Amino acid sequence: MLTKIKKSKVLVLCVLGLCIFGMFMIYSASCYSAKVNYDDAFHFVKKQLFGFVLGIGLFFLALKVDYHRLVKIRWYIIGGAVILLVLVFVPFIGISSNGARRWIGFGGLTLQSSEVAKFAYVIFVACYMSKEYKKMPTFQGMIVPLIVGGCICLLVLLEPNLSVTLCIGCVMLCMLLVGGIRMKHLLMLSIPALLLVPILIIIEPYRLQRLTAFLNPWGSPKDEGFQLIQSLYSLGAGGWFGLGYLGSRQKYLFLPFSESDFILSIIGEEFGFVGIVVLCIAYLVVIKEGIKIALHTKDRLGAYMSFGIVCVIAIQTLINFAVVTGSIPPTGIPLPFISAGGTSLSVFLGGIGLLVSIAGQEEKVYVSVPTKKQKMFFKKIKLSKNLVK
Amino acid sequence: MFNNSIIKLQKRLLAVFVLISLIFIAILTKLAYVQLIKGQWLQAKAADQWTRDLPLKAKRGTIFDTNGNVIAENYTTYDIYIRARQVNNPSQVAFTLSQILDVDYETTLKKAQNTAISESVVKLQVESNLAEKVIRANLSGVVLSENNKRYYPYHDLYTQVLGYTTIDNTGQAGLEAYADNYLKGVDGYALEESDVHGVKIDGTLSRYIPSISGMNVTTTLNTVIQMSAEKALEKLCEDHDPKTATAIVMNPKTGEILAMSTKPSFDLNDVPRDDVESLLAMSRNIGIVDVYEPGSTFKVLTTAIALEEGVTTENEVFYDPGYRIVDGEKIKCWKYTGHGSQTMTEGLCNSCNSVFVDLALRLGKETLYDYYEKFGFGSPLGVDFLGEGSGILMDIDSAKKVDYARMGFGQAIAVTPLQLINGICTVLNGGNLMKPYLIKNITDPDGKIIMENTPTVLNRVISEETSDRIKVMFEEVVKKYSGYYAFIEGYRVGGKTGTSQKYENGQIVQKYISSFVGSYPADDPEYVVLVVADEPSSGQYFGSVVATPYAKMIFQDIIAYSNDQPNHLEEDLQTTQKVIEMPNLIGKSITEAFALLSQLDLQFEVMGDGTMVIGQTPVAGTMVSKRAIVVLETV
Incomplete structure (x- = not known):
């Protein structure tokens, strides 16, 4: 097990660094609001620490389990995720907050179903595609991942949680792409997905307001534009090097969700542009390591699964960055490893566990002896990898 | 077929990675724009919400008459506000305020409960003895701000000369307006850092710029x-x-x-x-x-x-x-x-x-x-x-x-x-x-x-x-x-x-x-x-x-x-x-009347331009002093 970790030490160190940095940032961002609202400055930090410990548990669990065994239980996994998503709507179990039902609770613990569903879907699609990889370039091959993905998206959308829906949708498309579907089919999928946007707006007109608010937040500084303006204030105050740790002014209740979805604003305020660039590099390293694992795995299941996990991390990070900087309409999505949110953190750590496990297995599993042509290609890849570095 | 699909997989993996990197670069560009180019502008805008600006009103100058008597001066009053978000017990706060300040209980209660507004006025220009009672009541969420009210000890004396000020102490008429630049002084202010509800943040410094009192004007008036x-x-x-x-x-x-x-x-x-x-x-x-x-x-x-x-x-x-x-x-x-x-x-x-x-x-x-x-x-x-x-x-x-x-x-x-x-x-x-x-x-x-x-x-x-x-x-x-x-x-x-x-x-x-x-x-x-x-x-x-x-x-x-x-x-x-009995002039011709009055050493004024006297003040028989003025009405 330790050898596996050693093999992916860059990845593990980066992730660990992000988690610890995250906890420090959660303290900085939430100490005031937690003191005001819960009379305990460490309220969110404690919850995050709990999620972290749980996440480490999941990490080792994922490391220990041979991921090939997941193929057999893939339907149970996706079934469980769907049950969790449905439970959100069950009274007494589902917990609603700010008009959305996103959590289920048992005992004193709460769990955000959609966080679990994301990874369940990744595992399911990876298993499916590795089994049916020959069918993938055909339309028939896409049907199962699409239907399952569609169901999950629909359930998440009903919470409503548009941002996670978007995230799962993107992961679905990326995985299908890597799974070998034809570009023609990809376009066929993308166009109806894009057409969905106006339909969603018609269903819930507040989304249009959000959309216009993102283009000109100053038009409605007290309503739709408020969150974004507060985020921009944070970033603007940070400048090049930021105000220093604990120096944020916006955390004094000005910036809502400063410890969760908008923690990047506080990071930008306290560590400046340079701080965010460093953070960005850390994420890119994690993503690059993940892609490397996918590339080096000669086993399809491992490649698909590791890519899926990286995909979730990358897409979620990108959406979060884009929202915080005002590049896309505001929508709540946590920053992986950093934002306060126990479920998110522990599930992501579990995902990293899977990644490390896949990386550790790459040596053992050979699918076939590479041909001359393949060797040539691998050389090219190595070259291009170096370029990327 | 198999090899091709592996190559395709790896190609697409790389493509996705490149795409992700490009999007990261695009977002970082936007971030650089926000943080580095718009930073100053955003900071200036944000500064407004980070600090609470408490004005410290300058004391308006006194106006004296030529002998040093005060004819216009200031005395301190208090403006009383309610910050609903800090109120613990709205009904009690509203009750106490309505008792002390003689304001309507229902209205005050609404203000105390309206957390949508950070601050609402309870009463302006409250005399200091009442303000002291409010302070002693130690109510949560009630704040007082000191104010200077203009006072004119002679009330309606000098009305037009002195003029008056607006309710916020700016000269509006008379000398108050003419000498406003001298009298008004320079307002100071206290800046304190606060959270979104206006609650001062512990451990932060307040900038305090004291007000400069207005100058005193001594008039030539007695x-x-x-x-x-x-x-x-x-x-x-x-x-x-x-x-x-x-x-x-x-x-x-x-x-x-x-x-x-x-x-x-x-x-x-x-x-x-x-x-x-x-x-x-x-x-x-x-x-x-x-x-x-x-x-x-x-x-x-x-x-x-x-x-x-x-x-x-x-x-x-x-x-x-x-x-x-x-x-x-x-x-x-x-x-x-x-x-x-x-x-x-x-x-x-x-x-x-x-x-x-x-x-x-x-x-x-x-x-x-x-x-x-x-x-x-x-x-x-x-x-x-x-x-x-x-x-x-x-x-x-x-x-x-x-x-x-x-x-x-x-x-x-x-x-x-x-x-x-x-x-x-x-x-x-x-x-x-x-x-x-x-x-x-x-x-x-x-x-x-x-x-x-x-x-x-x-x-x-x-x-x-x-x-x-x-x-x-x-x-x-x-x-x-x-x-x-x-x-x-x-x-x-x-x-x-x-x-x-x-x-x-x-x-x-x-x-x-x-x-x-x-x-x-x-x-x-x-x-x-x-x-x-x-x-x-x-x-x-x-x-x-x-x-x-x-x-x-x-x-x-x-x-x-x-x-x-x-x-x-x-x-x-x-x-x-030397007292003279006023003669009766009514019915006499005006020339006769003039002659008679001159003889008695009395002054006269004539109303109308007729030739016949039809009225006189004072009336006949009144005792008048020499040189008194007699008004004659003529037709």
């Missing part, structure tokens, strides 16, 4: 004389009910304005802001801003010019048939039966228009206008007050002979009351036109003099010798003629009455302005008093009756105030105590 003037005007209003009544008291030697009053007025501590129109009307400092036709009081100036130019002497004899014909136009004297032969001095004392028509014609247009300019008519004198009037002086080229002939006795020319009294001061003080002023000095809060007004000679108008000659005639009018009601036994008062008829839309109407300008002591005046009553409605309108007695009241108070001792009192008393 409260004792002002009170006397106001009292006199109140009596005038009571007796004759004019539209407005104005009094000015000046020191002719320096140009200091000692008192300036206009009625009706209002209590400066309770400015009637609800009725803007009447507020504006009552706020007009008529003495400085309005113009009127001065009438006979102006004859004093014509006399001075004529004597100075040597076109006449006191003893030159004029004949008045009751009118003069100038350019074919008949200019009537008020005594249309004519004053007959009289000296120049008698002409002034009788207020005979014909004499002044002659003098004006002799002087000529150029000379007259030359002097008017030296007296400052037609342009503001530069008194330290906002909105000073210039008066109306006909353009020299369009003034016909008949026009400047009228100007000789105070018609066809309009001046401000201040211009008139200042002109009179000039001829009485030895011939210097002084610049009138209200502000003696301005001192900073430490007492250092920032600005000081000293007597300023604007023009040398007439010689000292002419001035001395005028003083003699001026006293004569009061002693023996129409100014008699200003006569004070044992003291030397000079003066001249004036009555002018008003024009409305170019038509002469039965509305009058009655005035009197007088000096004390007559031989070396230290006080000059002007009283003007606009449209008295008691039936009486002669300056000798409507204005003079009230100027006398002011002189009496001045004498008492100066503690001057009487001279030749006995002699004066002998004259005044």
Whole structure:
């Protein structure tokens, strides 16, 4: 097990660094609001620490389990995720907050179903595609991942949680792409997905307001534009090097969700542009390591699964960055490893566990002896990898 | 097939990674724009919400009268606000506040519960004893802010001169407005960092910039004389009910304005802001801003010019048939039966228009206008007050002979009351036109003099010798003629009455302005008093009756105030105590009446231009003193 970790030490160190940095940032961002609202400055930090410990548990669990065994239980996994998503709507179990039902609770613990569903879907699609990889370039091959993905998206959308829906949708498309579907089919999928946007707006007109608010937040500084303006204030105050740790002014209740979805604003305020660039590099390293694992795995299941996990991390990070900087309409999505949110953190750590496990297995599993042509290609890849570095 | 699909997989993996990297770069570019290019701008915008700005109001300067009595000052009040988000027990807070401050419980409760607003006003300008009770009640979410309220210890004294301030202490009218830049001081402020609800953040520094108190203004006004003037005007209003009544008291030697009053007025501590129109009307400092036709009081100036130019002497004899014909136009004297032969001095004392028509014609247009300019008519004198009037002086080229002939006795020319009294001061003080002023000095809060007004000679108008000659005639009018009601036994008062008829839309109407300008002591005046009553409605309108007695009241108070001792009192008393029984004049012809009154050494004024007497004041049988003024009504 330790050898596996050693093999992916860059990845593990980066992730660990992000988690610890995250906890420090959660303290900085939430100490005031937690003191005001819960009379305990460490309220969110404690919850995050709990999620972290749980996440480490999941990490080792994922490391220990041979991921090939997941193929057999893939339907149970996706079934469980769907049950969790449905439970959100069950009274007494589902917990609603700010008009959305996103959590289920048992005992004193709460769990955000959609966080679990994301990874369940990744595992399911990876298993499916590795089994049916020959069918993938055909339309028939896409049907199962699409239907399952569609169901999950629909359930998440009903919470409503548009941002996670978007995230799962993107992961679905990326995985299908890597799974070998034809570009023609990809376009066929993308166009109806894009057409969905106006339909969603018609269903819930507040989304249009959000959309216009993102283009000109100053038009409605007290309503739709408020969150974004507060985020921009944070970033603007940070400048090049930021105000220093604990120096944020916006955390004094000005910036809502400063410890969760908008923690990047506080990071930008306290560590400046340079701080965010460093953070960005850390994420890119994690993503690059993940892609490397996918590339080096000669086993399809491992490649698909590791890519899926990286995909979730990358897409979620990108959406979060884009929202915080005002590049896309505001929508709540946590920053992986950093934002306060126990479920998110522990599930992501579990995902990293899977990644490390896949990386550790790459040596053992050979699918076939590479041909001359393949060797040539691998050389090219190595070259291009170096370029990327 | 298999190899191809592996290659495709790896190709696409790389493509996705490149795509992700590119999106990262795009977002970082946007971030750089926000943080580095727009950073300053965003920070400036955000600074507003990060800090709470508590203004520290500067204390407005005090206004003193010439003797150092406070006539306008500040006292501290408190504005009380409620911050609903910090209120623990809204109903208790609302109840306590409604008890202490006498505000509505329901409204206050709503304010205490309305967390959508960070701060709402409970009550403004609360007296400090009530504010102390609020502080002692120690209510959560209730904050007080100190404020300075203007207070005028003399209430409706000085109304138009002092003016008033807005509720936030900015000068709005009068000296408060004129000297606002000196009085207002510089507001300071305390900046403290706060959270979104305005709660101060512990451990942060507050920037504190103290306010600088306003400067103090000492005026030339004398409260004792002002009170006397106001009292006199109140009596005038009571007796004759004019539209407005104005009094000015000046020191002719320096140009200091000692008192300036206009009625009706209002209590400066309770400015009637609800009725803007009447507020504006009552706020007009008529003495400085309005113009009127001065009438006979102006004859004093014509006399001075004529004597100075040597076109006449006191003893030159004029004949008045009751009118003069100038350019074919008949200019009537008020005594249309004519004053007959009289000296120049008698002409002034009788207020005979014909004499002044002659003098004006002799002087000529150029000379007259030359002097008017030296007296400052037609342009503001530069008194330290906002909105000073210039008066109306006909353009020299369009003034016909008949026009400047009228100007000789105070018609066809309009001046401000201040211009008139200042002109009179000039001829009485030895011939210097002084610049009138209200502000003696301005001192900073430490007492250092920032600005000081000293007597300023604007023009040398007439010689000292002419001035001395005028003083003699001026006293004569009061002693023996129409100014008699200003006569004070044992003291030397000079003066001249004036009555002018008003024009409305170019038509002469039965509305009058009655005035009197007088000096004390007559031989070396230290006080000059002007009283003007606009449209008295008691039936009486002669300056000798409507204005003079009230100027006398002011002189009496001045004498008492100066503690001057009487001279030749006995002699004066002998004259005044000689009592005559008023004869019955009703039914007599006007000429008969004049003869009888002259014989009894009584003065007379005539209403109407008939030949038959149909009414008289005082009525027959009344005991009157010698030289008393009898008003005859004629048809």
